[in-house]
């Protein structure tokens with residue numbers, strides 16, 4: 001039980017360290033946040049990179065961008081006020097710094113002022129199967145979800161840990177008292 005407590009303690013510390021870094025960035029004048037892959041913990045980045053092929057095709061088959069695709073008549077101003085989930089913000093629209101011209105949430109035209117420094121901008125396609133699923137911002141959106149899940153696990157772990165420590169202490173006390181009682185009976 002002591003080993004279990006020790007292991008759980010180490011894992012909890014690790015989970016907090018891993019989820020400590022990275023958060024969405026507020027974009028001025030927009031209701032949604034944007035996410036950058038490099039902001040998150042290196043360890044999580046590596047795990048996502050390693051499995052990215054599978055995650056990528058899984059995201060492509062998912063319906064995360066469907067609600068945005070249905071909003072084809074939404075005006076730019078209304079869309080910019082919307083709140084988007086991390087995955088929607090990262091995978092379904094181009095980054096803000098691409099300066100693309102808005103047509104609909106999932107249809108944008110590249111302009112002459114478009115940034116070329118962000119590699120995501122050249123990955124973007126209006127094709128519903130492509131969009132920004134291959135972007136770094138999409139990885140970042142996924143990482144943000146993973147991070148929130150880990151944080152929840154870490155908090156649950158602490159509760160469980162406190163419970164285990166209480167049980168362990170009671171057990172230890174009972175064991176010691178029992179031994180002292182017996183010792184006293186045996187040697188009056």
Ligand SMILES: *[C@@H]1O[C@H](CO)[C@@H](O)[C@H](O)[C@H]1NC(C)=O
Nearest residue numbers: 103104106107108126127128
């Ligand atoms: C994007 O909008 C343009 C202009 O309205 C349209 O011609 C094009 O077919 C649209 N693309 C997609 C993939 O919906």
